[in-house]
Amino acid sequence: GQQLNQSPQSMFIQEGEDVSMNCTSSSIFNTWLWYKQEPGEGPVLLIALYKAGELTSNGRLTAQFGITRKDSFLNISASIPSDVGIYFCAGQGEYGNKLVFGAGTILRVKS
Amino acid sequence: ETGVTQTPRHLVMGMTNKKSLKCEQHLGHNAMYWYKQSAKKPLELMFVYNFKEQTENNSVPSRFSPECPNSSHLFLHLHTLQPEDSALYLCASSQGSGPDTQYFGPGTRLTVL
Numbered sequence: 001g002q003q004l005n006q007s008p009q010s011m012f013i014q015e016g017e018d019v020s021m022n023c024t025s026s027s028i029f030n031t032w033l034w035y036k037q038e039p040g041e042g043p044v045l046l047i048a049l050y051k052a053g054e055l056t057s058n059g060r061l062t063a064q065f066g067i068t069r070k071d072s073f074l075n076i077s078a079s080i081p082s083d084v085g086i087y088f089c090a091g092q093g094e095y096g097n098k099l100v101f102g103a104g105t106i107l108r109v110k111s
Numbered sequence: 112e113t114g115v116t117q118t119p120r121h122l123v124m125g126m127t128n129k130k131s132l133k134c135e136q137h138l139g140h141n142a143m144y145w146y147k148q149s150a151k152k153p154l155e156l157m158f159v160y161n162f163k164e165q166t167e168n169n170s171v172p173s174r175f176s177p178e179c180p181n182s183s184h185l186f187l188h189l190h191t192l193q194p195e196d197s198a199l200y201l202c203a204s205s206q207g208s209g210p211d212t213q214y215f216g217p218g219t220r221l222t223v224l
Contacts, residue, residue, distance in 0.1 A: 004153075031210045042115075042201050042215035043154075050210045088154070090213075097142055097211040098167065101154045 006089055006102030013079055014110050021087060021105040022073040029091035032065050032072040033099070038085045046087075047074070081111050114138040115216035117202050123222045124192065132187040132219045134202030140214075142207030143185040145177060148199040148218070160185060161207050192223045 006023045013019060023032070031050055035043035047058050049065035049072060056063055063074045072091075076083055089102040115136045124130050136143065145157040159167035160179040174196075176188040185202055199220050203213040 031212070033212060035215075040218075040220070042117075042203075042218045045212060045214060048210075048212050092211060097161070097205060097207060097213075098156060098159065099213055103153045 004089060004091055004100055004102040006105060008105055009103070010106035010108070012108040012110065015079060015081060017079055019076040019079055019083070019107060020073060021089075022071060023089035023091070023102045024071040025091060025100075026070065027091075027093060028069040029100075030069070030094055031092035032063070033090040033092070034061075034063050034072070034074045035088045035090065036085045037088065037104075043088055076107075079107075079109050081109050083107060084109050115202060115204055115214055117200075117216035117219050119219060120217065121220045121222075123224065124189070125224050126192060126194070128192075129188070129190040131189065132200055132202075132221075134185040134187075134216055136183055136185075136202075136204035136214075136216075138204055138214060140204040140206055141182050142205045142211070143179060143182070144203040144205075144213065145175075145185065145187050146201040146203065146215075148201055154201065158187075189221075192221075194223050197221055197223045 004023050034046045037043040047063040052069045053067045054065040060077045086104040088104045090099040118133050143160045147155045157171045158177045163179050178186040199218045201218045202216040205211045205213040
């Protein structure tokens, strides 16, 4: 079945630093999504990407849909304490509306 | 405010109990989903409903029984669960066609004693 490799598994960074995380797959995806989940809550959609090569920003967050359609990255610039949480990538293939999720990147920010 | 609500937010039940989880979406979507999230594991898709019809059952044990009476409501009926079923149960909804973005509810934290 389709699988996503998300890295890094966790990051502990200083407030103000930039953060980068990525997801790769052996399969092609038509849609890439990035979610953030805080303790005790459901994942919240951050950015949706629908076209290969697409680069989209949402405030301090920037995500790109890889040109091969097999990868995506998320960057967070100038991190702040409220960026703490688990970030998930998710990909949607050519058939149906199922999403495949990465295992998540745990982000901790030291102020 | 995600437009997807879930009740209850927390549930503790014994292995012989019967309980139900409820999900409601206010987004006008046609597809609804149940996911299970256990510690240190990726989200596991359990069930998918498109236009009230179940289109996916991801080899879920029969002690979990979904119900989708209309496009806005989704239930997960629970009976004779095991302690390893303790997890966060998430509901999501999406348009159900085209490039499809799923929106999640806050989840129900289930503990089986």
